[in-house]
Amino acid sequence: MKPILFCILFMFLSMVGFSQEFRIPNKKHSDKIQFKLINNLIIIPVEVNGVKLSFLLDTGVSKPIIFNVLHVADSLKFKEDDTIFLMGFGDGEPIKATKSIDNIVKIGEVINLHQDFYAIYNFDLNLAPRLGVPVHGIIGYDLFKDLTVEINYAQRFIKLTEPSYYKYKPKRKTEKLHLEFYNNKPYINVKVNINGKEIPIKLLIDSGGSDALWLFEDDSLDIHPGDLFFHDYLGHGLSGSVFGKRSKVDGFSINNYHLKNVNVAYPDSSSVVKAKNNKGRNGSLSGNMLKRFNVVFDYPRGFVSFTKNSFFKEKFNYNHSGIELAHDGVRLVKEIDDSHSKFRSPNTQNRSAANSQTIVIEAQYKYVLKPAFVIAELRKNSPADLAGLQIGDLILEINNKPTFRFSLQEITNKFYDDVGKRLKLKIERSGVVLNYSFVLKSPY
Template sequence: MSFHNFSQNRFVVRNKTQSDKVKFKLINNLIIVPVEINGVGLSFLLDTGVTKPILFNFLNVSDSLKIKHTDTIYLRGLGEGEQIMAHRSINNVFKIGDAVKLNQDLYAIYDANLNLAPKLGVPVHGIIGFDLLKDLVVEVNYSKQFLRLTNPEEYRYKTCRKCEEFNLEFYNNKPYMNAVVDLHEKSIPVKLLIDSGGSDALWLFEDEERGVDSGDYFFYDFLGHGLSGSVYGKRSKIEALHLNRFVLQKPNVAYPDSLFIAHAKQHRERAGSISGNVLMRFDVVFDYGNAKIVLKKNGNFNDDFRYNKSGIELAHDGVRLVRESSSRVNLDKDKEGNNNLDGKQIYLEPTFKLVLKPVYAIVELRENSPAAIAGVQINDIVLSVNGKPAHHFTLQKIMEMFYEDAGKHIRLKVERNGVDLAFNFVLKNPLE
């Protein structure tokens, strides 16, 4: 009976080893993990920057999940938009691998604009963070793409000379760590939110007192979507990011406009965020119970920090019917209807079928970028990339092409208002 009560209010791994391994997808430096809610299998983003789980209920999954709404609240996040209405639901059963919680709150949001799936190209039904991480020791193996969830009382640390351990501080149930940035030939201590739900490397808030500013070496860009709308700001690089012994050279940095981050700056000591493009260079242990995080370099550590050199941001924009052709072998037949094998006359009969394929639309376009200068526009539908149909690629694969080396030629065929158009441009480093 005591175990039953114990498991009601926290995640517990229910197997003999009290530990479980859960595979995830790494999309654009973000962790997409399978989550079962009330018996329904879904996909959630693991986001250390959120407290309660959020369900994007524009998908109308309330009925299948059998969730009950108890009250209405308003949430605010990054962006300059209004607060977002959400419905709180209680007593939901959450299951991630063998980790189960029988009494989990969640917040269902009905705003159709809050939809991560088009930006990532894979289904994402919600976000989960603090409630999972506070109950279990969570190991994130970015290189092999799996989580290991362990009941805290059973977790044992191994001796690791190649690891660095950091103390965590919490503000509104969100984790912060201390680091040092080399900027304008100065080493500046900073307190950073650990934000696994962000795909960038590093965000810094410009602050004259701290000596944090972009200087003259930057370009203006779309930075991402928050709960309260889009976020824009400057992008640049800093000389180095120091995480104790680990030093990342010339990492990307974004300086969001203050207009979009008023909510984030409520914690006055916060100087910015450390996000997916840094975290994915390590294998990470989150141990909220002991208020610490452990980092170990993995094979991604020395990867270059790259920028989008096209200026294009794509999103999945539904599906369309595409006619695919194939050939069927037909043997010539004699007058009696028998196969004429002696003459060896073989015919290939073309056959066609209609199949649904993904559609990719341009949703953001950086001013004065190579694509913008070439004439590409927002809302253009991408039909082909470098001569290959766009639907032959995943969204992530096309975006990876835009991050390749400067000087690479890109040929795009797009559809605009029912007219097919062709554009050519060369990738260019936006900081040159």
């Protein structure tokens, strides 16, 4: 009996030991998980208390968050512990969040038996309409601190490995950088070229942002947009909408990797007050830059490595239409019902041989639910704005093709097409169907 009792006790202690953090209880101590890359953001499958959800993988967050949780609250069976207030980008007020303890989280074969979450019950914080897929939460530091995380943007998978089992394979064209941490967030030192001047800067690595670079204006360092810029909506943070200027920098360097004519956003100072608490921070390095590399994050050893991939030479483009789309539920669409339509040959009496081969189709129709896409933001004086389009317009067709045939991402990509291309939109506004046409133009 003693050996059996010892074995059971050992198993129990082992479970207690690894249950406080993420572990991978398989022989390889590693697992590969496919992800969706949408608008330069990584969406991974996460199971919380047995409920299958989708999370944004975000190196820029120190606390895991679940939002719009009222949809699944009963299934998640949260154990509420405390209430806190979270502050993020935006010029609004802090957001109330309820801490939930001892949640079981699985990502592939990776598991944590005692994960804390911060549940936000504010329905305005919903990423799904802007991304076109359900997103139930955000996870970052808690996963990265326990595991070595390899992100393969080109093949759309992440590989999670327990650090002691990860074998780093140095490659000739891989750049390895030291990570610095502030409030559990990772920073690296890189260089940016503005108006011919190379400037050393420190950036937060923010995989939860879709832009390439965000920079904080700083006259002492000559970090500013110059004369060529345009005002735009930059995104929605925890504390509200973020606006600012968009421009380009001459160049950006991660050690020996150099990119030219890189998109950059300069957020309004009122939106980034909290971000500037780290006095050494000059901005963020985000998804449209990160996706050009396959990246290995090794928080336990304090480094990150970059290896360029097939996205590296992709041109940095801006939205040339001025339209920001959002998924807005569903709409009824009339379609031919092939299963009930009738095909028959006509009465051939008193008809010529030439007409005797005619086939008559008696079409029957059905109404089906299809995704609806609306204009959520519209840049002032953009081609779409000047053409007469408005926020709230429901887009029915683009270039004579029904929008329900496309994903939100596919439609958005058309707005980033080459300058000079004409787009034709059929829209519905207050029950009236209207047609618009405009030519894509550079925003500055």
